[in-house]
Amino acid sequence: MLPMNDILFIQHQTNMMYPEIIPMSLPAIMNRVHKRFPVRGYFLEELTETHLRNARILILSIHWYVSIKGAIQTADWAKRVNPDISTIAGGMSASVFYPFLLRDSKIDYIIRGDGDLPLLFLVEALLEHKDVSQIPNVAGREFVADEWQAADQDTLDSGDYRTLDWFPTLDHRIRRMHTRYNGKILPIHPLLATYRGCPMPCENCCGAAVTQKALYRRSPLLRSAGPVAADLEAYSDDRGCNFVSIYHDFASLAEESYTREVLGRHYDLDVYYELTRLPSPAMLRLIVETFRRGTIAFSLDVRHMTSCQLVDVPALIDAINLVAATGRFEPRLCYLRQGLKENKAYREAFEAVRQATPCTVYCSDWWWEEENPLPNSDGLCTEAIYHACMNNSNRYQAWNYLFRLSYLMNYHAPALNHTLKLFRYAYGGVK
Ligand code: SF4
Incomplete structure (x- = not known):
């Protein structure tokens, strides 16, 4: 069993009307990971440098474009505190701007398109020190995966959208x-x-x-x-x-x-x-x-x-x-x-x-x-x-x-x- 803070999700400065607003699909995507590898979500203001130092993976959501700046700042802070942490971002805006985000930020991997299964595969590969370059939908600074995974009916129906x-x-x-x-x-x-x-x-x-x-x-x-x-x-x-x-x-x-x-x-x-x-x-x-x-x-x-x-x-x-x-x-x-x-x-x-x-x-x-x-x-x-x-x-x-x-x-x-x-x-x- 991994310690709870090995994988962090950060609700960073999103510029949405309430910091409590999250994209509709996010619980399903995170719950899929959480069932295999414990994830701990934090609001930015409750996150400490100790959390970051102890973590191996940091996940950020960039669904709405107003969240881009906050995600860049958060990834930057995480890497300064813990240069070994892997930073991942996904969501609609992350997807459409992935080349620029990889160029301008300390985000290591962007998940393009539907993140349901690709995020789980990426987390698993990072924790097990495996090659990540062929994981569907994933783009890194040195590669863009050829494989693509679109959500299907089964993915949609098996998602847990309720649990937080x-x-x-x-x-x-x-x-x-x-x-x-x-x-x-x-x-x-x-x-x-x-x-x-x-x-x-x-x-x-x-x-x-x-x-x-x-x-x-x-x-x-x-x-x-x-x-x-x-x-x-x-x-x-x-x-x-x-x-x-x-x-x-x-x-x-x-x-x-x-x-x-x-x-x-x-x-x-x-x-x-x-x-x-x-x-x-x-x-x-x-x-x-x-x-x-x-x-x-x-x-x-x-x-x-x-x-x-x-x-x-x-x-x-x-x-x-x-x-x-x-x-x-x-x-x-x-x-x-x-x-x-x-x-x-x-x-x-x-x-x-x-x-x-x-x-x-x-x-x-x-x-x-x-x-x-x-x-x-x-x-x-x-x-x-x-x-x-x-x-x-x-x-x-x-x-x-x-x-x-x-x-x-x-x-x-x-x-x-x-x-x-x-x-x-x-x-x-x-x-
Ligand atoms: S395409 Fe967009 S604007 Fe049009 S009905 Fe659907 S959600 Fe609304």
Whole structure:
């Protein structure tokens, strides 16, 4: 049995709104390693030089590009303290920028594409002093492996997306945030794992099928209904878990039989459910019958707030009123301010929905307004995009402070926070 701190995962300075936010697939990837070789996750602020000196492997996640700078700094620190430590990074941004990251940082190995099995193989080879140059998806300073491993249905279905015992402080903080939950669902664990990639063809989104093909060399995958329902059951039975977020919508994208299997019973959970398209009334009814209460986010356009191509507006009005009539769910209309400015039909549709429904509204431009680092057909971004991302890595900083402040106020003074509506502003919504 290896000592607990042989393999470290560090939640470094990520520039996300809460340091507790982790990519949806990360628990599955880390749990796969943790089952064979104990991993210990730490937030950067709890890590000491002793931890680093005693460790052999350091793992960093660079999923969102705003995390790149923090990862570079952390790897640099680790190597200064312990030159023998092996540093590994993976995630979408690590993948598209791997040549530049290997050049500019002390990161030894980058895992490209899906990390589920490659990370396990790499850790195993490093611990056993074996050659790592032929491990699928791995790139080092001297080599890029020829072999490629894309996640498949079995990988997706066998992943453990729930357990955080490899990262005790995160687990503790998440439980504390759920305990203090007072109706505002935070974008923290658990995020229900359904799709890897998205079947929709939207531009400017790394989840879109064509981009997934370049990045991961596979089509979008949908986790089987059984394991997804099992996750919901476990969260529902866990008295320390009060809510779940569903950003990867299946009710409007997958077969109705899939949705019926996943939402086949009542779950003792609140939900934030972000719809990609407009689901049928039957599917919408299923969502509101399945969960206790929460927020259902609708998009005014057919491309998940990335276009001005409108949904069927009368059907949207009916859907929002169906949700509002429950009295348990907040129907939220997501829109683009840019669309209101530039497109008359879009503006009229927005006003029509607002007048006909009691929806709250949410301006989504800030999320989509910039160019995402989209890879070419080889799954790589240019150096110009890399520098633009590095220069832009603080773009969410003001929002992040506001989110953090709103969370702390909600935690310590919820009544005052509701009076100030800080949460509403932090989330970009207006009545
Ligand atoms: S914008 Fe939304 S719907 Fe479109 S590809 Fe991305 S995740 Fe899918």
